[in-house]
Amino acid sequence: MSSEFPLIGDFSPAPGAALSGARIGVVTFPGTLDDRDAARAVRLAGAEPVALWHADESLQDVDAVILPGGFSYGDYLRAGAIARFAPMMSKIIDAANSDAKLPVLGICNGFQILTESHLLPGSMIKNDHLKFICRDQVLRVENNATAWTSQYATGQEISIVLKNQDGQYIADEKTLDALEAEGRVAFRYVGWNPNGSRRDIAGISNEAGNVVGLMPHPEHAVEAGYGPDHTGTDGLGIFTSVLTTLVGGTK
């Protein structure tokens, strides 16, 4: 572990040697906030984060990509609407849809970019109560068969950070029914619905399971001492999951 990232407490994910070679791209758009945290989470999970710039066109041969949270382009027009047309996004959309099925994770604003890109169905509108919200949030992992959730048990409850303004997930009833029937609801809010999202949906996946988007922030719950309740590391599983996927898969 790099001394640049000291761990508080005695937690260590102790990644195996086979995992440490994975390179995971983290995209920065103008207005992105959580790229550094996402890169840190990648490193703590045992992989190498690779900074990707929105205006570049090379994916630098990364094994997976994370679209981090923030307010790309100030949420102007619609959250994620302008970022979706960045040169880097065209490459990511092609790679996600290709036979190689590049694993792509969108967190918060990244999730919004994925829906605007049509990599994931539905859309996000303003929270039903109109306020920005920031709190610890319990989620239930509904599907552990995606590229980003394999290290969790189905039905497992995890506590990570939720912080957003446009977090209300919506889609038409037909789309929602299809998501449920195909097991593509990856995460659901537990205890209460913090933003009015349809069917308590906190995160979904595409059909192949390589693209996952979620509103809450797993990258803020990866280190003992800083996560929810100052102990939580429930978010780390997202990042170790994709490493497992990459080792098991054929890139």
Added chain:
Amino acid sequence: MPRIVVDVMPKPEILDPQGKAIVGALPRLGFDAFAGVRQGKRFELTVEGEITEAVLEQARNAAETLLSNPVIEDVVNVEVVAD
């Protein structure tokens, strides 16, 4: 310069939280005649030179591609406004 106006509204079945907040504020100011408010967006696209059918078609495409998200919004109007 001639302009093309594009109006975008949230779909009827989509709850419009901003409109809801506004409809709550109206009666407090004595405006009690309104049962509902829905808030949309108006875009003004300025064109240098003449607005041809091809330019208008581009505006329609831009309205559907970038200016609106068909999952949550409808383009309700694309028209040329003379100065």
